[in-house]
Amino acid sequence: MSFSCKNYDYNNDKCLMLKQDCIPGRPGCVLEGRVTLSEALTDRIKGLEQQKISCKTDKK
Numbered sequence: 001m002s003f004s005c006k007n008y009d010y011n012n013d014k015c016l017m018l019k020q021d022c023i024p025g026r027p028g029c030v031l032e033g034r035v036t037l038s039e040a041l042t043d044r045i046k047g048l049e050q051q052k053i054s055c056k057t058d059k060k
């Protein structure tokens with residue numbers, strides 16, 4: 001299955017709305033909570049959460 005998103009910037013492979021990498025289902029994405037994610041996407045989102053946690057702990 002494929003889909004297209006009006007927020008996807010095909011030239012830069014980024015999300016125009018979030019101004020970050022397009023990871024469908026990520027926090028803030030129009031698909032968040034509306035779709036069942038593949039294991040690969042779930043792992044990428046978990047990776048983002050880990051980055052956030054490490055950024056917060058680095059600032060202390």
Ligand code: SF4
Pocket residue numbers: 005006007008009014015016017018021022023024025026028029030031
């Ligand atoms: S992250 Fe979500 S809202 Fe942004 S371009 Fe990708 S699918 Fe669309």
